[in-house]
Amino acid sequence: MPTQMEKVICVTCPKGCTLEVTREAETILKVEKAGCNRGTRYAQQELTDPRRMVATSVRIRGGLHPLLPVHTSAPFPKPRIRELLEALRRVEVQAPVELNQVILPDALGTGIDIRASRSMAPVHSAD
Numbered sequence: 622m623p624t625q626m627e628k629v630i631c632v633t634c635p636k637g638c639t640l641e642v643t644r645e646a647e648t649i650l651k652v653e654k655a656g657c658n659r660g661t662r663y664a665q666q667e668l669t670d671p672r673r674m675v676a677t678s679v680r681i682r683g684g685l686h687p688l689l690p691v692h693t694s695a696p697f698p699k700p701r702i703r704e705l706l707e708a709l710r711r712v713e714v715q716a717p718v719e720l721n722q723v724i725l726p727d728a729l730g731t732g733i734d735i736r737a738s739r740s741m742a743p744v745h746s747a748d
């Protein structure tokens with residue numbers, strides 16, 4: 622199996638080191654140009670199991686606004702983000718909602734919850 626070298630930008634801190642990663646298939650042989658040890662861990666994660674925090678919104682009934690901003694409780698597997706967004710399009714919650722309330726537990730069986738990014742009070746009808 623030939624070795625490959627690729628560049629990966631570490632986004633763990635604002636320094637944004639350009640890491641030079643040498644790997645053979647899924648095995649990382651060395652990580653160079655990292656400003657600290659976290660760069661090595663980041664490269665390993667990014668090349669074998671890339672994840673991202675996801676922020677989006679879901680529909681809310683009886684709230685001050687029609688949409689409630691939500692976010693993942695931890696970085697979510699990147700290849701499944703589209704599937705997650707499709708699942709969240711089908712979600713509708715009922716006001717009131719508290720900040721950080723779990724809106725969708727264990728999203729797609731990943732163990733990662735979807736939580737409210739803000740609270741939202743109900744709107745009381747005039748009658």
Ligand code: SF4
Nearest residue numbers: 631634637638656660
């Ligand atoms: S390798 Fe270390 S110093 Fe460089 S961006 Fe990543 S966390 Fe920051």
